[in-house]
Amino acid sequence: MKLKKGDNIIMLSGKDKGKTGTVSAVLPNLNKMVIGGLNLIKKNVRARKQGQKSQIISKERPVSISSVALMCKSCGKPTRVGFSIAEKSKIRICKKCGAEV
Ligand SMILES: [Zn+2]
Numbered sequence: 001m002k003l004k005k006g007d008n009i010i011m012l013s014g015k016d017k018g019k020t021g022t023v024s025a026v027l028p029n030l031n032k033m034v035i036g037g038l039n040l041i042k043k044n045v046r047a048r049k050q051g052q053k054s055q056i057i058s059k060e061r062p063v064s065i066s067s068v069a070l071m072c073k074s075c076g077k078p079t080r081v082g083f084s085i086a087e088k089s090k091i092r093i094c095k096k097c098g099a100e101v
Helices: none
Strands: 008-011 020-027 032-035 040-045 055-060 068-071 081-086 089-094
Antiparallel strands (some): 008 068, 040 055
């Protein structure tokens, strides 16, 4: 997984295309991630007991990793992530400006 929790991303497809958000959970098995406040689905919750009201709640639906791009903090552009092996530890770099992300 090239992205991790807390990364700032931009949506590349879907109804939230162009919007930015923060990764709130990563689902590596599914190649998907949950972006806080984006790709919401409305869910109808029916009242089960008397006195309860049915309500519509919004829930984030996981998005495919291929439909998001990382926002580079240093050049402020959506970018692909590259890896650079420095001193045995992998660091992620912006392919546009070369800064560590
Ligand atoms: Zn950059």
